[in-house]
């Protein structure tokens with residue numbers, strides 16, 4: 001007993017907390033690097049990195065002495081995050097490759113620790129920093145903010161198994177530059193602006209005309225060579241599954257997706273040539289289109305990209321049924337399952353990349369379906385669902401704020417829903433006046449309310465005027481003050497997301 005006491009008496013962390021009894025030490029963060037001791041704390045609403053016996057002053061911070069020992073107290077800013085990533089490589093994103101992976105978008109920048117606790121129990125590689133250009137604009141965060149939040153989370157949890165960082169829905173070379181500069185390693189190319197949906201309704205003559213006008217120089221082939229190769233070809237896939245496209249299908253498929261292929265090739269080349277030293281992996285997303293991606297369209301995109309030397313780690317088709325934001329799948333699950341297996345067979349034939357499930361939040365029945373197939377590799381993307389768990393926490397811990405945010409979100413709905421695929425209606429939300437404070441959290445299990453809250457995150461977090469500024473501050477403070485509740489809500493919710501794959 002005497003010995004143990006002595007040991008604790010000399011423990012710098014114990015001495016530190018004696019000097020600052022109101023501080024919470026994140027015990028999983030403690031790491032001794034060649035005699036320098038690092039750990040993270042929270043004091044009030046802010047977190048810090050603490051260094052004991054700092055050998056240099058690489059990190060910027062305030063020097064403090066307590067219990068006779070010297071510490072440096074460093075804010076979690078970008079400069080310190082850069083140094084952290086250099087010193088502790090496990091806080092830097094890695095290439096995930098074709099391993100099963102899970103995208104855990106974190107729009108508030110505070111869900112990472114709970115995400116890691118959830119994923120740590122599974123075989124999935126976490127993609128912690130995952131943000132699209134649209135999300136960055138709407139939340140007013142930079143790509144650096146997003147990656148830094150991920151690195152600090154990893155450090156806080158002492159997570160050493162590697163994580164990915166996904167610049168999502170990138171449309172231009174500028175978008176790529178932005179993500180490379182911040183240190184992202186996964187690049188999701190979104191060529192949706194190049195999809196020619198009108199191809200399906202075109203006459204034979206128009207199809208031929210448009211087909212000839214495709215950028216064949218970029219596609220590195222003559223149009224007649226392409227037709228010679230494709231017309232009459234039969235593609236045999238696993239499970240004896242075979243595709244023999246008609247000439248019309250071939251022409252329409254190319255008119256619809258030819259520029260998607262050439263644009264993807266252009267961005268992939270740009271990434272490789274302009275940022276040649278930067279570790280990078282590519283996903284292609286064609287999920288945000290009106291019509292589901294047919295099997296032949298998928299095959300066409302995959303085979304042509306392969307021919308052009310573009311290697312993908314994952315591809316997101318637009319699946320059948322409805323993948324609305326923040327709620328479960330709507331559609332025929334048996335049909336989804338059948339289609340999924342066929343998409344998988346195509347992915348396996350053209351490089352063995354993962355199928356990527358976009359708008360993956362809350363698609364519990366889809367996870368069951370994929371889990372039950374137990375075949376191929378998958379990447380799932382979630383983001384909005386973590387924001388909704390934050391709001392569930394607010395509903396429990398700060399009902400007044402929750403009521404304000406929901407009322408405000410209802411007023412924003414018509415405007416904010418525009419770029420989203422949803423069917424929720426504000427008029428179906430129960431009258432707030434009739435609900436007791438203790439009943440508010442149940443609204444987070446109500447589809448219409450979920451979608452109204454889901455689409456207005458940008459207005460709440462980064463809208464014009466004082467209202468939003470006040471919301472964001474109060475929201476973050478409520479979550480920090482109720483960190484344990486917030487984490488347990490996230491853990492419970494992600495358990496539901498992850499368990500179905502574990503079959």
Ligand SMILES: [Zn+2]
Nearest residue numbers: 285287358359
């Ligand atoms: Zn998407």
